[in-house]
Amino acid sequence: MTSPGDQHRAPAGGGGPAGGRTPQGRPRLGTAGRFGIGAAIGAGLVARSAVRGGADFILALNAGRVRVMGAPSAVCMLPIHESNAFVAAFARTEILGRVDVPVLFGASTFDPRTDVEALVGQIAAWGFSGVINFPSVILLDPEARAGMERLGLGWRREVALIEAARRAGLLAAAYVRTVEQGADMAAAGSDLVCVNFGWTTGGVAGEPATQDTAGAAAEAAAVFRTARRLRPKILCFVEGGPIATPQGAAEVCRASRADGYIASSTVDRIPLETAVSDTAAAFKAVAGLTRKVEALENELLGDGRRFGLIGCSAAMAHLVRMIERLADSDLTVLIRGESGTGKELVAQALHRASRRCDRPLVAVNCAAIPRDLLESELFGYERGAFTGASRSRLGRFEEANGGTLFLDEIGDLDLPLQGKLLRILESGVVERLGSNQPHRLDVRVLCATHRDLRAASAEGRFREDLFFRLAQLEIRVPSLAERIEDIPLLARQFLSAFAARHGGPPKVIDNAAYQRLMSHRWAGNVRELRNVVQQAAILGDREVIGAADLIPLLDAPAAAAPGRAAARPATPAPAPSTAETERDWIVEALRRNRFRRDATARDLGLSRKTLYNKMRHYGIA
Numbered sequence: 206m207t208s209p210g211d212q213h214r215a216p217a218g219g220g221g222p223a224g225g226r227t228p229q230g231r232p233r234l235g236t237a238g239r240f241g242i243g244a245a246i247g248a249g250l251v252a253r254s255a256v257r258g259g260a261d262f263i264l265a266l267n268a269g270r271v272r273v274m275g276a277p278s279a280v281c282m283l284p285i286h287e288s289n290a291f292v293a294a295f296a297r298t299e300i301l302g303r304v305d306v307p308v309l310f311g312a313s314t315f316d317p318r319t320d321v322e323a324l325v326g327q328i329a330a331w332g333f334s335g336v337i338n339f340p341s342v343i344l345l346d347p348e349a350r351a352g353m354e355r356l357g358l359g360w361r362r363e364v365a366l367i368e369a370a371r372r373a374g375l376l377a378a379a380y381v382r383t384v385e386q387g388a389d390m391a392a393a394g395s396d397l398v399c400v401n402f403g404w405t406t407g408g409v410a411g412e413p414a415t416q417d418t419a420g421a422a423a424e425a426a427a428v429f430r431t432a433r434r435l436r437p438k439i440l441c442f443v444e445g446g447p448i449a450t451p452q453g454a455a456e457v458c459r460a461s462r463a464d465g466y467i468a469s470s471t472v473d474r475i476p477l478e479t480a481v482s483d484t485a486a487a488f489k490a491v492a493g494l495t496r497k498v499e500a501l502e503n504e505l506l507g508d509g510r511r512f513g514l515i516g517c518s519a520a521m522a523h524l525v526r527m528i529e530r531l532a533d534s535d536l537t538v539l540i541r542g543e544s545g546t547g548k549e550l551v552a553q554a555l556h557r558a559s560r561r562c563d564r565p566l567v568a569v570n571c572a573a574i575p576r577d578l579l580e581s582e583l584f585g586y587e588r589g590a591f592t593g594a595s596r597s598r599l600g601r602f603e604e605a606n607g608g609t610l611f612l613d614e615i616g617d618l619d620l621p622l623q624g625k626l627l628r629i630l631e632s633g634v635v636e637r638l639g640s641n642q643p644h645r646l647d648v649r650v651l652c653a654t655h656r657d658l659r660a661a662s663a664e665g666r667f668r669e670d671l672f673f674r675l676a677q678l679e680i681r682v683p684s685l686a687e688r689i690e691d692i693p694l695l696a697r698q699f700l701s702a703f704a705a706r707h708g709g710p711p712k713v714i715d716n717a718a719y720q721r722l723m724s725h726r727w728a729g730n731v732r733e734l735r736n737v738v739q740q741a742a743i744l745g746d747r748e749v750i751g752a753a754d755l756i757p758l759l760d761a762p763a764a765a766a767p768g769r770a771a772a773r774p775a776t777p778a779p780a781p782s783t784a785e786t787e788r789d790w791i792v793e794a795l796r797r798n799r800f801r802r803d804a805t806a807r808d809l810g811l812s813r814k815t816l817y818n819k820m821r822h823y824g825i826a
């Protein structure tokens with residue numbers, strides 16, 4: 206009897222022997238005296254992972270392949286005549302040369318056309334380190350097995366495979382189940398016998414348990430005793446059946462005095478089943494969590510979100526309730542609040558929530574239009590009404606017919622215009638300048654101011670009768686200082702909107718920075734907050750905005766909006782009082798906005814059309 210390793214040539218190529226080589230240069234299946242692990246698998250990824258985990262050798266088996274294809278190991282018995290081609294197809298490309306341990310080819314002898322000697326020669330030529338008899342007749346049910354044996358395609362062919370492997374200088378490993386089979390394979394010169402208890406139990410696709418670990422160990426121990434008597438250096442391994450965990454393997458190996466364990470379903474199917482499904486479930490949970498966070502955030506963003514009004518504070522909730530209540534009335538609403546609190550947004554919300562929502566909303570900034578032009582802007586004019594009126598023109602009131610007119614900064618209207626506005630509001634009729642033709646209009650008027658109109662009327666700067674006419678309904682927009690709990694939400698919204706415009710993920714704000722934001726005075730209210738946050742997003746190098754990024758911005762007297770030549774001033778730039786200075790006023794604004802007409806019109810609170818008319822009027826190219 207020959208001992209493993211003697212008189213064998215080294216296989217051509219193949220995996221290097223992590224377990225070392227015999228003095229003759231033949232790879233070993235692990236190191237003597239050390240518990241060995243083989244991995245019976247069917248895919249490159251599993252092979253490499255098993256080796257990383259310490260597997261001493263790889264068995265490339267068709268059962269491993271069908272498992273990673275989603276079938277139970279038993280399916281490997283079905284397309285049996287193609288088994289060797291099937292194994293070669295994946296094992297040569299995915300495993301050989303990619304792992305540094307011996308790779309044994311799971312060779313089938315079932316096909317009557319297979320010449321066992323030639324098959325072994327082919328396996329050696331491909332570069333495998335050895336062979337194992339797989340699939341084996343020992344895994345067939347007795348009836349099928351008897352049929353195979355009757356035709357001479359059974360156990361004897363597998364023994365011949367092991368003998369041929371030995372002759373070819375390959376490592377030989379043999380699956381056995383009984384003492385007789387163990388003796389046969391030891392006598393054939395196998396380097397390793399592995400008692401295969403049948404398809405592994407456990408897991409989703411596992412077989413039902415028919416044997417316990419104690420029974421399996423006793424069975425294996427008997428096989429090993431005989432095999433070792435015949436071939437003292439033979440390695441004795443166990444596999445399958447009730448061994449579904451490392452603990453199970455330890456129990457069977459200890460009790461049977463096995464040298465090692467061959468892991469098959471236990472190293473791919475069972476861990477993959479749980480790892481993949483647990484991981485997918487974890488991702489699913491994250492998605493669910495994200496949806497929950499979004500839902501929570503939506504809830505937190507508040508009911509006003511549909512109007513673009515962010516905030517979950519009680520003050521904001523009250524504001525939104527007021528908007529909903531007052532939206533459908535045709536009464537005039539006076540929107541009060543400090544500069545930058547969102548009065549214009551409230552006006553837009555009142556319009557959008559009203560029955561006029563599909564009609565025009567026309568906004569006029571009374572402070573941004575020169576006084577002598579405001580009248581014609583509001584009420585329109587007929588051709589020849591004044592020098593330069595070469596055509597008649599609709600006023601903003603008429604443009605808003607059927608819809609809403611929003612008069613922003615109404616507190617800046619001069620007294621003569623206040624009188625005219627009052628008359629129009631009372632009568633519902635507009636006459637263009639230079640005409641006495643009345644136009645009856647259906648316009649809902651909203652107005653806003655940061656000034657105290659009551660005090661102004663007490664001092665005679667604002668007509669009291671107009672004040673009462675405008676303030677039929679009143680909404681006060683809270684300052685940011687009154688709702689500091691909305692600051693984090695607003696800041697996050699501004700960062701998201703900024704990221705959506707400029708690309709990339711939104712930056713985040715750390716806790717210290719939030720504290721800094723929440724302790725600031727915010728004289729410019731939400732507008733100032735938006736500008737500070739956007740500047741921090743632009744200027745900071747990191748993805749996280751910290752307190753240090755905010756200090757220079759919060760200490761600066763005014764934070765200009767990035768991307769715009771200038772933030773909308775808290776108090777609009779004073780309008781010129783005479784036609785001589787208006788030209789300069791427009792030229793100056795054009796310069797400030799780098800001659801971009803749209804930006805200039807916005808800056809001055811004029812419509813594009815009005816700005817163009819004025820430019821033409823003053824001969825500004």
Ligand SMILES: Nc1ncnc2c1ncn2[C@@H]1O[C@H](COP(=O)(O)OP(=O)(O)OP(=O)(O)O)[C@@H](O)[C@H]1O
Pocket residue numbers: 513514515516542543544545546547548549550551613653654655695731732735774775776
């Ligand atoms: N609750 C809010 N949610 C989201 N953005 C807001 C909110 N309030 C204000 N803003 C934003 O702040 C900026 C200033 O708002 P807005 O122009 O409506 O203020 P305002 O009170 O009309 O100011 P001013 O008195 O100076 O005309 C705008 O960019 C607006 O979109």
